[in-house]
Amino acid sequence: MGTGRLRGAHPVLWAGWAALAAGAVLCVAGWYGVSGERYAERQLPYLASCTIPGAALIVAGAVLLTYGRVHAANARVEELYGLLVAVAEPADAREAVVPAPVAVSGELRMVPGGTLWHRADCPLVAGKPQVVPVDGKLLAGGDLDPCPICEPDATDS
Structure with a gap:
């Protein structure tokens, strides 16, 4: 080297x-x-x-x-x-590992006073006692942004 x-x-x-x-x-x-x-x-x-x-x-x-x-x-x-x-090339392109999604739950959650909405199994809100279901008015009004980690979709709810 x-x-x-x-x-x-x-x-x-x-x-x-x-x-x-x-x-x-x-x-x-x-x-x-x-x-x-x-x-x-x-x-x-x-x-x-x-x-x-x-x-x-x-x-x-x-x-x-x-x-x-x-x-x-x-x-x-x-x-x-x-x-x-320097990245080692995989021997076969089919052996390449596809990363698993961070969260897959269809239930949407938010932290009161927060600015993001998340999937229920998102690592940022999972296990927190203050998490509540997403308020549809806040979501429709554009006051909340989707979490960049779990990438929820508004149609999940």
């Missing part, structure tokens, strides 16, 4: 860590050189040749690390998406 590539570090991550390390070494060398000089005109070469490039390498390393981590995360998301949408 190609998970070996994900477990190894991405080359951009290695480059980012190397740039961070080199930048840190240059900054330390620049600081050490500047700290040993008393006059500003003798400190400028250390700033120009060590500290400024070191800071630039640190910024470049941070950018590379961010890019590498985003790249690795995107690769993981793509792999997970591939696993999610």
